[in-house]
Amino acid sequence: MISPSRGARPSAVTRHDALIILQARMGSSRLPGKVLAPLGDRSLLAQCIERLVAARVGEVLVATTTRPEDEAVVAEADAAGVAVVRGPIDDVLGRFVGALDGWTGPYVIRATADNPFVDFDGPARLLRLLDAGADYAVEEGLPIGAAVEAMRVEVLREAGALASTPYEREHVTPFIRQSADRFAVCGTPAPFELRRPSLRLTVDTRQDLQFVRSLVDQAGDALLPLGQVIALADRSAGWAGVA
Secondary structure (H helix, E strand, C coil): CCCCCCCCCCCCCCCCCEEEEEECCCCCCCCCCHHHCEECCEEHHHHHHHHHHCCCCEEEEEEEECCHHHHHHHHHHHHHCCEEEEECCCCHHHHHHHHCCCCCCCEEEEEECCCCCCCCCHHHHHHHHHHCCCCEEEEECCCECCCCEEEEHHHHHHHHHHCCCHHHHHHCCHHHHCCCCCCCEEEEECCHHHCCCCEECCCCCHHHHHHHHHHHHHHCCCCCCHHHHHHHHHHCCCCCCEC
């Protein structure tokens, strides 16, 4: 299993009441196979898993599709020591609901496998909002690709039963976010020092991939907190991270 001890400084309190579902598939339309693209000595998917494990809020589970090409995703997740569930290709919401089978904890965190620099302190901050009564929580103002979403299990199940449009099914949380009359939706500002909404730390294009590779190369073997990743990005020569 991947260890989160490589210089990581995640939240001090370890929790075990959240299921982190990491959606991943090989069939990206703009950059096929990107989830297994190498970043330093690991894949993009392994890097994502490592940072989510470092959040120390619960189990990490990879949710992929039933397509044959995603056997490679299953193998990579197995190598990283995390469980895998497989489900519909386009109905990602259905895939997430299926991933809840057997899970008895109260909370779910959604993450995507194109974000290799997710803030590993973010999940704990969001769970505190759910503890305080929110049904859904997300932080606003983080770099693109650094945020996750948190919600109650019963809220995700309700969205799975009621969401009807292809957009809602593909993107998992729009039905929840657009139903403030039904759910307690909390969009909260990210910590001030981490607010960089123009900085791209996601991988959607080959240019994005080259940029995050340069950051991984600079970080070496250290699992850096997001603030230090932002500092690396600011110092990078020829930085082209503005959206």
